[in-house]
Amino acid sequence: MPPLGEHHYELTTTWTGNRGTGTSGYRDYARDVTIEVDGKPVLLASADRPFRGDSSRWNPEDMLIAALSECHLLSYLHACVTAGVVVTEYRDVATGVMREDGRGGGAFVEVTLRPEVTVADAAMIEAAEKAHHQAHEWCFIANSVNFPVHHQAVVTA
CATH class of the missing domain: 3.30.300.20 (K homology (KH) domain)
Known part of the structure; x- marks a missing residue:
């Protein structure tokens, strides 16, 4: 049990941007990610647009x-x-x-x-x-x- 006043947080971040060849080249993969916390909606995330990310997702x-x-x-x-x-x-x-x-x-x-x-x-x-x-x-x-x-x-x- 954590000490009084200490709080622990857990989430799962999963890369979903494999376009079939993994990270074979800098331009060959998407920066798409899902972030999940039990009991909450999945957050769709990516890199910021200047870093080859999807601007429609959170970065x-x-x-x-x-x-x-x-x-x-x-x-x-x-x-x-x-x-x-x-x-x-x-x-x-x-x-x-x-x-x-x-x-x-x-x-x-x-x-x-x-x-x-x-x-x-x-x-x-x-x-x-x-x-x-x-x-x-x-x-x-x-x-x-x-x-x-x-x-x-x-x-x-």
């Missing part, structure tokens, strides 16, 4: 930004409940910058979250703005990356 870069955005959202809602702020709407248009290193690799250098939040009463706006800082402190995913995660939040009533 790792999309999923990293999505994980940061959703984690902040969920942490933020908790922070608002704790502060007595009633959130009625939340939408985030998140962006990220990844830089290739010229050696076949690269890394994200930043992600910017742009939450647009609506609260039930104008008197809650200040506390709602402060809750973004608390949410960032609580976000497991933001605490796990080695690049800055910026926040450009707008809160209205």
Whole structure:
């Protein structure tokens, strides 16, 4: 049994892009992948288009930004409940910058979250703005990356 507060996650990633000759050449295989977690819909994934992937599928870069955005959202809602702020709407248009290193690799250098939040009463706006800082402190995913995660939040009533 894991220690108190320790959580384990498991998923299965399967390459489905063998076109009949495996990886016999760089252009001979698709980057198609399925990602499965018991009890959840299968996620169809691939590489990003510049890396010979299928742009109609999720790619790792999309999923990293999505994980940061959703984690902040969920942490933020908790922070608002704790502060007595009633959130009625939340939408985030998140962006990220990844830089290739010229050696076949690269890394994200930043992600910017742009939450647009609506609260039930104008008197809650200040506390709602402060809750973004608390949410960032609580976000497991933001605490796990080695690049800055910026926040450009707008809160209205």
